[in-house]
Each structure stands twice: as C-alpha cells, then as structure tokens.
Amino acid sequence: MSEPLLQAVDLECERDARLLFQNLSFSILPGTVTRVEGPNGTGKTTLLRILAGLNDAWSGELLWCGQARHQNRESFLRNTLYIGHRPGIKPLLTPLENLRALMAPRQPVPDQVLLQALAGTGLAGYEHVPCRNLSAGQQRRVALARLLIADEPLWLLDEVFTAIDAAGVQAIEALLQQRAAEGGAVLVTTHHDLDLPGMKRITLGGEVNHER
Numbered sequence: 001m002s003e004p005l006l007q008a009v010d011l012e013c014e015r016d017a018r019l020l021f022q023n024l025s026f027s028i029l030p031g032t033v034t035r036v037e038g039p040n041g042t043g044k045t046t047l048l049r050i051l052a053g054l055n056d057a058w059s060g061e062l063l064w065c066g067q068a069r070h071q072n073r074e075s076f077l078r079n080t081l082y083i084g085h086r087p088g089i090k091p092l093l094t095p096l097e098n099l100r101a102l103m104a105p106r107q108p109v110p111d112q113v114l115l116q117a118l119a120g121t122g123l124a125g126y127e128h129v130p131c132r133n134l135s136a137g138q139q140r141r142v143a144l145a146r147l148l149i150a151d152e153p154l155w156l157l158d159e160v161f162t163a164i165d166a167a168g169v170q171a172i173e174a175l176l177q178q179r180a181a182e183g184g185a186v187l188v189t190t191h192h193d194l195d196l197p198g199m200k201r202i203t204l205g206g207e208v209n210h211e212r
C-alpha cells in the first residue's frame, strides 16, 4: 500500500473552553477523496485549518509523507493547496488579476493559462470585470479556477460547493475525482450531499470522532 501523504495522530482541539475533537486519527492516502462531515460548529473548518498549518491551537501529531510536518514544512507547503470557505477574492481586482495574485506565491503562470482556467470555470467574458460586480457564485468560481491549474497533490477544500450551481458542482466533483485518479488526495468539507464512489469520511461531532 502507498505511504499516506498526511497522517493525523490523536489530534485534539479546544476552542473557547469547548472540546471540538480528541483522539482524532486518520491517514490521507494517495488516490483518495475524504469528506469531513458533521453538524454546524463541530470543527470541520477548524480541522482543515489545522491541517493546512493555519491554526496552532491543537495537540497531537501531524505527519507529512511519514515525517513530522514541522520538519518537512517546505515540502508540505509546496505540495498542498488550501481553499478556505471564504473565496478570498479582492473585490476591486478582476478575475484575471485575482487569479494572478492567488498564483503569485507559486511559479509564474502565463496569462493564457489563467484565462483558460477562468473560461473553464464559466467566467469567459468576465475576465476583466471587477469582482465586486460579479455574483457570489461567480466570485467563488474565480477561486476555484485554481483547481484547474493546481499541481499540488494534496487539496484541502472547505465548503467549495457553496453558491455553485448544479453544473458547477458536477464539474468540481469531476476535478476531485481526477486529482485522486492522478495519485493525489482531496479532503473536503461540505454540507452538499457529496457521495463519490470510494469516498472516505471523517465524522465530527459524535461522541467518538471516527474515520470510515
């Protein structure tokens, strides 16, 4: 069996003196899509932010490719894409400018590739319109255009289906499956009824947090 990309061992997190989860252990293997599920407020966003390295209020162990994540930090950051539940789109910038800015910490990407990605998310004709003039779903699609050019093997995606129409949902589901089929892995939170073949689940909010 291939080595896990990411492993969580006995994760525990408390916020405002409320225990969100404890003894939470799981492995994210290449070729898998995992849904993090649970009612509102059970810690799905918090867990994804912990996994992405954006929240330090936790205990336990996180391993990236078999080594402690903090010792393998550069490799972890280079190979992980995190998209949060807020699109993170600047309203005064156009979709093209936003996508350029989102890609800036990575390798430079030619505008032609960015424009193709925007067209691929249904934004052809809107590339140069300030994002404040776009709908909520269109703004989210700007952030999701990242998925069409992402070469990171691990995707951590928080509520990426919010405000997206039925055709867009299908397209995103296909991208998640494609990433897994290419040997990557996806961890996704959603309240949308996501049920892909072979999908794994991490359920928060019960007496016991568990992986299925």
Ligand SMILES: Nc1ncnc2c1ncn2[C@@H]1O[C@H](COP(=O)(O)OP(=O)(O)OP(=O)(O)O)[C@@H](O)[C@H]1O
Pocket (backbone or CB within 6 Å): 015, 016, 020, 038, 039, 040, 041, 042, 043, 044, 045, 046, 047
């Ligand atoms: N910045 C914060 N400071 C303190 N507590 C917070 C903060 N953000 C969230 N929380 C608390 O952490 C808990 C988990 O929040 P989180 O956003 O991770 O839940 P969630 O499962 O993603 O919820 P939802 O399904 O509503 O998106 C909630 O009880 C919330 O009140």
